[in-house]
Amino acid sequence: LLKPKKLIAWSYSRLSIHRECPAKFRFKFILKLPEPPSPPMERGLAVHKLLESHVKTRTAPPTLGKEFAHLRPELRTIRDRHPECELELAFKRDWERVDWFDPSVWCRVKIDVTHDLEKGAARTLDYKTGQIRPEAHEESLRLYGLATLLRRPELKRLETGAWYVDHEKKPRVLGVYEDNLRRFVQDEQRYWEEQAAPLNKDKRFAATPSRFACGRCAYSCRRTDSAGRPGPCADAV
Ligand code: SF4
Numbered sequence: 001l002l003k004p005k006k007l008i009a010w011s012y013s014r015l016s017i018h019r020e021c022p023a024k025f026r027f028k029f030i031l032k033l034p035e036p037p038s039p040p041m042e043r044g045l046a047v048h049k050l051l052e053s054h055v056k057t058r059t060a061p062p063t064l065g066k067e068f069a070h071l072r073p074e075l076r077t078i079r080d081r082h083p084e085c086e087l088e089l090a091f092k093r094d095w096e097r098v099d100w101f102d103p104s105v106w107c108r109v110k111i112d113v114t115h116d117l118e119k120g121a122a123r124t125l126d127y128k129t130g131q132i133r134p135e136a137h138e139e140s141l142r143l144y145g146l147a148t149l150l151r152r153p154e155l156k157r158l159e160t161g162a163w164y165v166d167h168e169k170k171p172r173v174l175g176v177y178e179d180n181l182r183r184f185v186q187d188e189q190r191y192w193e194e195q196a197a198p199l200n201k202d203k204r205f206a207a208t209p210s211r212f213a214c215g216r217c218a219y220s221c222r223r224t225d226s227a228g229r230p231g232p233c234a235d236a237v
Contacts, residue, residue: 009090010196011108012140018199023207023233027219030205033232035218036225044129047165048112051075051127052085055113070169078125083115089147095189097151107196109147120156124148125163125171132164134174141174146188149181156181207235 008029010018018025027033051071054061055078064072090098090105098105114124124144128137141160148158157178161171177184214220220236 007104007106008199009105009108010199011110012143015195015199018202020213021208021210021217022199022202022205023235024213024217024219025199026205027232033219038218040130047129048127051165052112055079055083056085068165071165074163074170078113078115081115081117083113084111085113087111087114089151091147091150095150107192109144111144111147114148117157117159120154121158122148122152122155123159123161123171125161128162128164129166132167132172134162134172137162138174142188143192145175145177146185146192149177149185207233209235209237211237 014025014029017028028035047068050062050064050068054064054075058079061075061079064075087110088100089109089111090100090102091107091109092098092102092104093106095107100108111124112127114122116122124141126137126141126144141162145158145160148160149155157176158181159173160175160177161173163171214222214233214236217223217231217233217236219231219233221230221232221234222236223231225231
C-alpha cells in the first residue's frame with residue numbers, strides 16, 4: 001500500500017489520468033518518474049505561451065506567424081477586455097479558496113483566459129490545440145466555470161468555451177450559465193466531489209490495463225526509453 005505523505009491535490013488532468021489508470025497516476029505524480037517528451041504536448045505548451053503573451057502584452061504583442069494569423073481579430077478583442085491569463089485557482093475540500101501551494105489544497109484549476117463581456121457577464125476560455133472535440137472538453141469547461149463563479153460570485157452570466165486554435169477563428173461556446181447560478185455551483189460542487197472521491201480514497205493505485213491506455217502510456221514495459229530500458233509497468237497490454 002502506498003501512503004502518500006500529504007493530501008493528493010487533484011486537477012482535471014490529474015483526475016483524467018487516474019480515471020485512465022491509477023498505476024499511471026502513481027508513476028507520474030507520486031513516484032514522479034520522468035516521461036519522454038511528447039511532441040504534441042510540447043507544441044501545446046508553446047502555443048499556450050504564445051497566446052498568453054499575445055493577449056497579455058498591451059504595447060507590442062509577439063508576432064503571430066502565418067499559422068495563427070486567423071486568430072488575430074479575436075485575440076485583439078480579448079486583449080481589449082482586460083483579460084486575466086493563466087489564472088491559478090486553488091480550493092480546499094470545502095471549496096474555500098486557498099493559495100496554490102497551501103498544504104490544505106484539494107483542487108487546482110488553471111484557466112487559460114477569462115475576461116468580462118459586459119457588466120455582470122464574463123467568459124472563461126480554454127485554448128485547445130489538435131482535434132476539435134467539444135464532447136471531450138465540455139466536462140473540464142464545467143469545472144473551469146465552477147471555479148470562475150466561486151471566485152466571482154457577483155457574476156450574473158458566464159460563458160465557457162474551447163478555442164480550437166488550429167482550426168477556428170473564434171472560441172466555441174460550450175456552456176452558458178445565467179439562470180440560477182447558485183444551483184449550478186451547488187450541483188457542480190457535488191459532481192466534482194463524487195468524481196474526485198475514487199482518487200481521494202485510493203491507497204493501492206492498481207493498474208487497470210487497456211489497449212487504449214497502455215498503447216499511449218510512457219510507463220509501459222513494451223516501450224523503451226532513449227537508453228533502451230523498458231518502462232516500469234509490467235501490467236501493460
Ligand atoms: S502501461 Fe497500462 S497498466 Fe501500466 S501504467 Fe500504463 S496504462 Fe496503466
